[in-house]
Amino acid sequence: MEEIIKLKKVSQHYKMGDSVVYALSEVDLDIYSGELTALVGPSGSGKSTLLNVVGGLTKPTMGDVFIYDTNVKDYSENQMCLFRREHIGFIFQSFNLNPTLTALENVTMPLIFARVDSKDREKMANDALDLVGLSDRKDHKPGELSGGQQQRVSVARAIVNKPKIILCDEPTGNLDTKTGKEILELIKEMNRVNQITFIIVTHDINVANQCQRKISLQDGKIFNDERN
Amino acid sequence: MFDIDIIKLAWMSLWRRKLRTILTMVGIMIGTAGIVIMISLGAGLERTITGEFEEMNMTSIEVYAPYNIMGETDTNDIKNLTKDDVLDLRKLDGVKAVTPIYNYWGELDIGRERISGQLVGVDMSDAEDLGYELEDGRFPRNNEIIIGSKLLEDVEEITGNNSVIRKAVTIITMSMGEESIENEYRSRVVGTLKSTGGNEDYSAVMDIDILIDMVEETENRSNIVQTDGYESIRVVAENTEIVDQLTKEINEIGYMSYSTQDLLAGIGSISKYLQIFLGGIGSIALLVAAIGITNTMIMSIYERTREIGVNKVIGASVKDIRNQFLYEASFIGLMGGVAGLTISYVITLLINFIAGMIINAQAETAVSINIAYIPPWLAIFAITFSIIVGVLAGLYPANRAAKISVLEALRQE
Ligand SMILES: Nc1ncnc2c1ncn2[C@@H]1O[C@H](COP(=O)(O)OP(=O)(O)OP(=O)(O)O)[C@@H](O)[C@H]1O
Numbered sequence: 189m190e191e192i193i194k195l196k197k198v199s200q201h202y203k204m205g206d207s208v209v210y211a212l213s214e215v216d217l218d219i220y221s222g223e224l225t226a227l228v229g230p231s232g233s234g235k236s237t238l239l240n241v242v243g244g245l246t247k248p249t250m251g252d253v254f255i256y257d258t259n260v261k262d263y264s265e266n267q268m269c270l271f272r273r274e275h276i277g278f279i280f281q282s283f284n285l286n287p288t289l290t291a292l293e294n295v296t297m298p299l300i301f302a303r304v305d306s307k308d309r310e311k312m313a314n315d316a317l318d319l320v321g322l323s324d325r326k327d328h329k330p331g332e333l334s335g336g337q338q339q340r341v342s343v344a345r346a347i348v349n350k351p352k353i354i355l356c357d358e359p360t361g362n363l364d365t366k367t368g369k370e371i372l373e374l375i376k377e378m379n380r381v382n383q384i385t386f387i388i389v390t391h392d393i394n395v396a397n398q399c400q401r402k403i404s405l406q407d408g409k410i411f412n413d414e415r416n
Numbered sequence: 417m418f419d420i421d422i423i424k425l426a427w428m429s430l431w432r433r434k435l436r437t438i439l440t441m442v443g444i445m446i447g448t449a450g451i452v453i454m455i456s457l458g459a460g461l462e463r464t465i466t467g468e469f470e471e472m473n474m475t476s477i478e479v480y481a482p483y484n485i486m487g488e489t490d491t492n493d494i495k496n497l498t499k500d501d502v503l504d505l506r507k508l509d510g511v512k513a514v515t516p517i518y519n520y521w522g523e524l525d526i527g528r529e530r531i532s533g534q535l536v537g538v539d540m541s542d543a544e545d546l547g548y549e550l551e552d553g554r555f556p557r558n559n560e561i562i563i564g565s566k567l568l569e570d571v572e573e574i575t576g577n578n579s580v581i582r583k584a585v586t587i588i589t590m591s592m593g594e595e596s597i598e599n600e601y602r603s604r605v606v607g608t609l610k611s612t613g614g615n616e617d618y619s620a621v622m623d624i625d626i627l628i629d630m631v632e633e634t635e636n637r638s639n640i641v642q643t644d645g646y647e648s649i650r651v652v653a654e655n656t657e658i659v660d661q662l663t664k665e666i667n668e669i670g671y672m673s674y675s676t677q678d679l680l681a682g683i684g685s686i687s688k689y690l691q692i693f694l695g696g697i698g699s700i701a702l703l704v705a706a707i708g709i710t711n712t713m714i715m716s717i718y719e720r721t722r723e724i725g726v727n728k729v730i731g732a733s734v735k736d737i738r739n740q741f742l743y744e745a746s747f748i749g750l751m752g753g754v755a756g757l758t759i760s761y762v763i764t765l766l767i768n769f770i771a772g773m774i775i776n777a778q779a780e781t782a783v784s785i786n787i788a789y790i791p792p793w794l795a796i797f798a799i800t801f802s803i804i805v806g807v808l809a810g811l812y813p814a815n816r817a818a819k820i821s822v823l824e825a826l827r828q829e
């Protein structure tokens with residue numbers, strides 16, 4: 189299997205007054221194409237930071253981030269936006285849907301920014317919503333949907349552009365156990381059927397145990413990396 | 417250049433906040449309407465006035481006897497304008513023609529109709545040099561008359577006949593003394609005048625000496641030129657360049673004179689200043705409105721920080737975000753401009769309607785008045801300008817929105 193994400197000695201430092209917080213220190217990591225990886229660790233260990241570095245939402249202080257064979261560390265913010273547009277999807281704990289738009293419109297947004305032809309957009313967005321099992325809630329706004337349904341919308345939004353990588357920051361964190369399980373099943377299905385590479389940050393040990401690989405972070409360092 | 421998808425997004429997000437969009441737009445609307453109405457007042461004034469003076473002879477100088485403010489003791493010895501004054505003025509350098517002018521009230525019988533009008537006497541032997549142009553027919557001899565353009569319209573309307581030339585008329589002179597006496601003179605219309613923009617348009621024009629003979633006979637007096645003087649003397653300069661110099665010379669002799677040029681220049685500059693002044697007030701209103709746009713957009717960015725962050729995560733480029741906000745601002749400008757222009761049209765119609773009512777009530781005639789006038793360039797300018805104002809007002813907020821850090825935006829609740 190080929191490596192799709194490669195981190196080389198990635199460090200992320202935050203200056204807080206006189207002291208420096210080492211959110212990540214010299215992390216080396218290879219993620220293979222099609223892997224379903226869980227990222228666990230105590231609060232403040234650097235899980236979100238690692239995810240954001242991979243997704244280009246923040247630039248590492250030091251080190252290189254290769255996605256495919258491109259070192260995105262040298263990308264400008266605008267270049268990163270364009271890169272993300274094509275290759276990376278995001279799913280958040282708090283859904284981050286636009287409350288003024290319907291489910292269908294929310295899912296259409298990435299297609300608009302990617303300048304997908306307006307003829308194809310509606311079909312693609314509808315297909316994505318069908319895939320996550322929300323065929324009958326397309327015209328509902330997030331406020332009219334349950335937490336689980338909202339997270340399904342954001343899964344649909346993440347997959348609509350058919351990215352090869354999806355980064356999830358505690359996707360089940362705001363959901364009850366049963367709904368969380370359903371979302372995880374959905375993620376596993378996307379991973380299996382569409383060969384999408386997932387990195388899932390989670391506090392839920394049940395979620396982590398169902399992933400193929402479990403990476404544990406502590407104080408900004410990888411201290412355990414195991415495959416189930 | 418035009419990114420239709422981003423334009424749609426901008427439009428949608430304005431639509432989502434209809435009330436705020438409309439309130440912000442109202443500012444631009446008022447500002448634009450202010451500028452447009454104010455400039456239109458100036459433009460209307462200028463158009464009315466220049467229209468009025470267009471036909472006037474730009475080389476003519478109207479000379480009057482000096483108005484004696486100090487009473488009899490004034491050393492100035494010019495009291496009435498007489499034949500001597502005509503001769504004196506004719507001697508000046510650069511003078512092409514001079515005529516005394518005498519006006520008298522009278523009526524004309526044409527066919528079975530009686531039409532009131534003014535009788536104007538000028539030196540007919542010099543008619544062409546004086547700048548009179550015939551629409552039709554020829555210049556009069558003896559007691560024949562020619563008809564001014566506006567009087568001709570009246571005559572045609574009243575008689576229902578549009579060939580007055582070579583028609584016999586009876587001139588009725590009327591003395592305005594204690595007992596009113598009317599005298600009748602048989603005459604003939606031999607021509608019609610092109611518009612001069614002056615008194616002649618409303619008058620029957622004839623030779624001054626013959627008119628004065630008629631008046632002396634009617635009023636049963638003699639030497640009325642010596643006692644009353646001419647109405648005025650018209651001096652026509654050889655060319656427009658020397659008009660100012662000539663006017664000055666004539667005034668230095670002790671006459672009161674002004675040229676059409678003076679009049680036009682004076683009115684023109686008043687109207688220019690008026691336009692600048694009024695337009696300035698409107699511009700200030702628009703500036704305030706622009707600050708309103710900036711303010712609204714910044715507020716909107718605070719509210720939408722999270723949305724902007726999410727959009728960046730799901731694929732919006734820095735440029736997309738900036739353009740969306742610029743489009744939003746220019747839409748507000750465009751809509752405000754269109755709305756402002758629309759009410760401007762309505763208000764100028766109202767202004768002209770009301771002004772027309774007032775003036776027509778006083779003048780007892782039906783004149784169509786254009787006090788305010790929106791020329792096409794002003795309409796185009798107004799729209800363009802309001803869009804530019806929108807874009808400029810949106811620049812700062814748009815850049816600010818584009819710079820929002822994704823992580824900070826997502827951290828916000
Ligand atoms: N913008 C920032 N400025 C300063 N320090 C930061 C910033 N972002 C993160 N940190 C610090 O970096 C460390 C790692 O943070 P991170 O958010 O990656 O932790 P986490 O593992 O995701 O924690 P949690 O499970 O609570 O979400 C923390 O100590 C945090 O305080």
Ligand SMILES: [Mg+2]
Pocket residue numbers: 235236237357
């Ligand atoms: Mg975190």
